Amino acid sequence: MNVVGMDFEPAGELKIGQVGIANLRIRTLDVARLVEEMRSRVQRAPNLFDRAAVVIDFGGLAHTPDAATARSLIDGLRAAGVLPVALAYGTSEIEQLSIQLGLPLLAKFRAQYERVDGAPQAAPAPAPTPARRELEPARPAAPTPAPAAPQSQPGLIQVAPVRSGQQIYADHRDLTVLTTVGAGAEVIADGSVHIYGALRGRALAGAQGNAQARIFCREFHAELVAVAGHYKVLEDIPRDLIGKPVQVWLDDDQLRIAALD
The missing domain is CATH 2.160.20.70 (Pectate Lyase C-like)
Known part of the structure; x- marks a missing residue:
């Protein structure tokens, strides 16, 4: 096969990096109230929030909302001026909801989940950085375990x-x-x-x-x-x-x- 002149460069270059996305943690599933609160934020600080990417986090609720309610919230938030782009990682029910909504899951916020009685808990959050640093001087002179290396x-x-x-x-x-x-x-x-x-x-x-x-x-x-x-x-x-x-x-x-x- 003649490969002379073929272009092996990709049409699009994909990179994974740190992205600043707002996390909207839902504590009360009142769609009208949530939309009004977001509209107020956008009006007060349009340079920050107008058309801002938002991850919707249902981890603070005792029960995962149904798809119809979640879609109503997403539509309301878009009308308020922000752009919901994903759901925050949580339970298997949230994973199923993300499939129904056609939105991806982002695991970035899983360490900040709080326990909800009767609901499965995501992976436990690591201890705060300063606490680990304060304990390090008291450790023996053995090599630092690999997970703690980033803290040094x-x-x-x-x-x-x-x-x-x-x-x-x-x-x-x-x-x-x-x-x-x-x-x-x-x-x-x-x-x-x-x-x-x-x-x-x-x-x-x-x-x-x-x-x-x-x-x-x-x-x-x-x-x-x-x-x-x-x-x-x-x-x-x-x-x-x-x-x-x-x-x-x-x-x-x-x-x-x-x-x-």
Whole structure:
């Protein structure tokens, strides 16, 4: 067979990477209320939420909704301005529901599932990162087991400015940005986020559920900040903190933002 001139390059190049997708965890299956809440979020922060990709997470419910109710929710969320793209991994019933809806399952959020009495539980969440680090000095001098190896990685340091459209992700470690995070840019860390310049985009710490993570920045103009999934957008932040050095942390599941001395 003559192969001269044949094109062996793929028509499309597929890569798997870290993608910033919002997770909508359903706690009360009231479709009208959920749609109205989402419409309000989109209206308050259109640059963040308008046509944003959303994963629907039914793990907080005692019973998986039927396909008709789930479709009604999906249609309502689309009308509110966001784009449901998948269901969060959960039980076998949720897997069947995803097939009926024609949506994929994303396993990214399975570690954050809470136990629901009488319902199967997803894989248990790993212990928070700081707890593992605190225990490491007390271990014998034996080689560190393979699963703990990612926790020993040094923090990721970003030297260049993070520009609009860029996303930097520090897997199982802290992230330090030595310059600025521009509007439309996103920095994510499983640990804490330290920004030595202006934060104008989005910063997400504790991305895998570490509630002890914090965000520090020298000049605060953030579009959004989040710790372990709890977030605030610029419209929710007191005006007297804009442009100031601040820290962001969780206190009893409430996101706190305060000026640094």
